[in-house]
Amino acid sequence: MNWKRMRKFMRRWLLYTIHDAFAQTFGWLTLFGGSVGGFVLAKFGIRTASDQLTTNIIGAFGGFLLGLCVYAVVGFFKTQRYMQPLALSITDDVRSPDFAFNDQFRGYSVATIVRNRSDVHWKDCTAHVMNAPLHDGSTGPRYVEKFDLPPKSRKTVYIAYWFSREPPNPDDNDIGLTGPEAACWGGNICWVPGTGANLHIRIRPQDAESKDLHCRVWIDTTARKLRAEPLPD
Numbered sequence: 001m002n003w004k005r006m007r008k009f010m011r012r013w014l015l016y017t018i019h020d021a022f023a024q025t026f027g028w029l030t031l032f033g034g035s036v037g038g039f040v041l042a043k044f045g046i047r048t049a050s051d052q053l054t055t056n057i058i059g060a061f062g063g064f065l066l067g068l069c070v071y072a073v074v075g076f077f078k079t080q081r082y083m084q085p086l087a088l089s090i091t092d093d094v095r096s097p098d099f100a101f102n103d104q105f106r107g108y109s110v111a112t113i114v115r116n117r118s119d120v121h122w123k124d125c126t127a128h129v130m131n132a133p134l135h136d137g138s139t140g141p142r143y144v145e146k147f148d149l150p151p152k153s154r155k156t157v158y159i160a161y162w163f164s165r166e167p168p169n170p171d172d173n174d175i176g177l178t179g180p181e182a183a184c185w186g187g188n189i190c191w192v193p194g195t196g197a198n199l200h201i202r203i204r205p206q207d208a209e210s211k212d213l214h215c216r217v218w219i220d221t222t223a224r225k226l227r228a229e230p231l232p233d
Contacts, residue, residue, distance in 0.1 A: 012082055016075035085118035086203055086211035092228040108226035110160040110217050114203050116149040122205040123148050127157045130200040132177055132190055144178055160217050162226040195219040
């Protein structure tokens, strides 16, 4: 068991529970707080007074107790989303704005849809293709993009691309991997040789756990498009 991770989970869970219970004590919880507070005080043998101030205090106290019970459950799921905030999917239905369509050249893209499930703004998230071909013939991480993820937001990260062309121009033989632009033409181009490959994509927030996605990317020679599908982790 990872005790450091467990302590972090418990601290965040308690923070969510207490914060949400306090925030709603004078909201919807007040409707039920009086009866709950009166019941608890009666259990301890304390008789409630009939003046308005005492009634309000009992209502707030009961609302807070009720809120602790309700938001302890809600906070558990919020904490899970905080600990593992990212959800990833793969798509070949979007087109990168960098690849304009015209009558002679048609660009197709594969992208990862990154969704932030938590209520935290994650900064300096990085995307890498972990098994990209390197210049020395080996495979390793290829940096793709850095971005921020506001709460409950989505980000489209373009991973791979391919061009079809009208004769006499040939279609691309290989699949290109997206990456930062270089100062010179062709200085940072990276190709996956062949008509298909299995890619390992990793999205890493600055202060949270990374999330991996494995997918199959291939050239559909019949439809003359770039395709993608997720693979089991």
